[in-house]
Amino acid sequence: MANVRALAAEVLYQVVDKGQSLNTQLPFAAQKVHGKDKALLQQICYGVLRYLPTLEHYCQQLLEQPLKGKRRVYQFVLYVGMYQLQYMRVPEHAAVAETVAAVESMRAPGLKGLINAILRTFQRQQAELEASANLIPVCQFNHPGWFIKKLQATYPDTWQDILDENQQQAPMWLRVNQQHYTTAEYSEMLDEDGIEHSTDAQYQDGILLDKPCDVFTLPGFREGACSVQDAAAQLAARLLDPQDDDLILDACAAPGGKTCHILELADARVHALDADDQRLERVEQNLKRIGLRAECIHADASTPDTWWNSTPYDRILLDVPCSATGVIRRHPDIKWLRRKTDIDDLAELQASILKNIWPLLKPGGTLIYATCSVLPEENAQQVAQFITQTNDAIHHPLHDNDTPEQPGMQLLPGLSDGFYYAKLTKKQ
Ligand SMILES: C[S@@+](CC[C@H](N)C(=O)[O-])C[C@H]1O[C@@H](n2cnc3c(N)ncnc32)[C@H](O)[C@@H]1O
The missing domain is CATH 1.10.940.10 (NusB-like)
Incomplete structure (x- = not known):
């Protein structure tokens, strides 16, 4: 050794x-x-x-x-x-x-x-x-100077809290597979096994463990009774609100945490697409463990003309590639691998994916735009620009201060990871 x-x-x-x-x-x-x-x-x-x-x-x-x-x-x-x-x-x-x-x-x-x-x-x-x-x-x-400055400009009152959170060990959240157990039932099973935990009403499928543990010690893990997924990431499928028989596109799907969650919530047909074929294999593995099926497509979300069969989607989840600055506590290398210039490149790619995927959504359909970033260039600014450029996009507020000019819901690292969500529907 x-x-x-x-x-x-x-x-x-x-x-x-x-x-x-x-x-x-x-x-x-x-x-x-x-x-x-x-x-x-x-x-x-x-x-x-x-x-x-x-x-x-x-x-x-x-x-x-x-x-x-x-x-x-x-x-x-x-x-x-x-x-x-x-x-x-x-x-x-x-x-x-x-x-x-x-x-x-x-x-x-x-x-x-x-x-x-x-x-x-x-x-x-x-x-x-x-x-x-x-x-x-x-x-x-202990963060790069360019990132500290960006946070100070965006979060004048809380930037230091964000940096502090980034230095902590991340909590371990489980997502209960509602096809197997309710969250309350699974919580009882954890009690019986002496695994200390808590729940939070904001996250209806989520269970927070007091201490991280080996997943194979969790009841029913091998059979897909639960998965490890941060609470903020669990909001994606709930906001998408999948219904039985929907045709759903998960456009940046790998490794498939949100694809699995969508399928746990509804008997829907899901196309799980990703540009990285190795990462797409992990979607297949995750689906296999929970015993559910999706059609996995290796393709580029920004060029649908190369893979789309012209059948519009009822719902689309766009969990776009991003700076991952909301999950630094889970991936501390991000601080040193990301460069300031990456943010503009990522924002350009996100804008291109959003613009090119939008025509695939049915009139009346729902699109959830998501990132695990805390930077407005990738989040509210991105979606606000899209809304002004897209006549048939209707903005749906996720909270009282969610406006078309400052759209979306920004979660900062703390109880959950840093995540951003915005909800749009298409005019009928
Ligand atoms: C934030 S991750 C997605 C996480 C995933 N939704 C989950 O919950 O497990 C972003 C994904 O976008 C993929 N990606 C990057 N560029 C893409 C593109 N042009 N088209 C499709 N997927 C892309 C990456 O390979 C990566 O797997």
């Missing part, structure tokens, strides 16, 4: 320096360690990504120059060591010794002395280093 700290450093190097996603790197690395170490690997990778600017600052202060070239991965070994010393309850001597052992396992005995010396200096100077990091906003909040 591999050294868990060495693996963490390699994953972090691939994510931060090579632009790979944590979702692809972490499962691959986790195969190389045993059970308990899998959790430690995840904790270290998530933690370093949460506090990256602070850890970079410490290294900047302690190294004459950053480690480069073939030695670059050892910069990440230092982050792993410092993260354990500052943020984890690992005894200090063990954190240093284990990190130095990681260097040994990476066949770089020549660097053992340097890593050991830097970590020991860090221990001695930790208080001063922390104080100096707190004077730099990017280190104080």
Whole structure:
């Protein structure tokens, strides 16, 4: 089995320096360690990504120059060591010794002395280093500067709460498959199994676990009695309000959480479309577990002329590709993989999907536009622009302040993830 700290450093190097996603790197690395170490690997990778600017600052202060070239991965070994010393309850001597052992396992005995010396200096100077990091906003909040500025402009009163939430471990929500049990029935089953949880009236299919757990310990999980899905994501299917016999398009469907939910709520015909064929396979797997069927289509939602058979849809869910800035606590790599310029590119793609999918909706039909973003460019601004450009689009308020000029419902990370929804129908 591999050294868990060495693996963490390699994953972090691939994510931060090579632009790979944590979702692809972490499962691959986790195969190389045993059970308990899998959790430690995840904790270290998530933690370093949460506090990256602070850890970079410490290294900047302690190294004459950053480690480069073939030695670059050892910069990440230092982050792993410092993260354990500052943020984890690992005894200090063990954190240093284990990190130095990681260097040994990476066949770089020549660097053992340097890593050991830097970590020991860090221990001695930790208080001063922390104080100096707190004077730099990017280190104080551990988010990219461009993102902090965008949040400050959009949420002058709550931007700091959003940043704080992004640094927390995400809660684990379940979605109860209403075809198997009511939420109350499933809650009783969890009580019987001693799995502590709560419910919230806003989320009628949702159950919040007090502590994350292995899904296979949940009653009926293998048979599809429940799925793991954040509460905010569970609103999509409820807002779409699918009815038996509807023809529904889920235009950006993978990995299929919302497709499954739609089918759990109604005996509808669903076309689950996605541009990424590997991700589309996960839709098939998820449908298989819950024992429901949809037609999976590998295609580009912005070019329906290449795949649409001209039968209009009763309802369309557009859960468009987005910056994912509402789910940073689940994917802390997003902070470092996203660039400010991506937001304009994403907004352009979203506008194109919305414009090209709209003609596929039946007169009188419903379209739900959704993102897991907290940025107005992808949300209210996007939908407001569409409404002004589209004569047959009718805006439906989801709450008292949802207007055609400032449309939609913005949820911020907290009890649920950060999500945005807007509801439109087509004139008859
Ligand atoms: C936010 S995710 C969808 C999550 C999904 N609705 C769920 O609940 O599991 C966005 C999806 O859009 C897909 N996508 C990106 N560009 C697309 C396009 N032009 N046409 C169709 N799908 C696209 C991505 O592959 C990704 O799976």
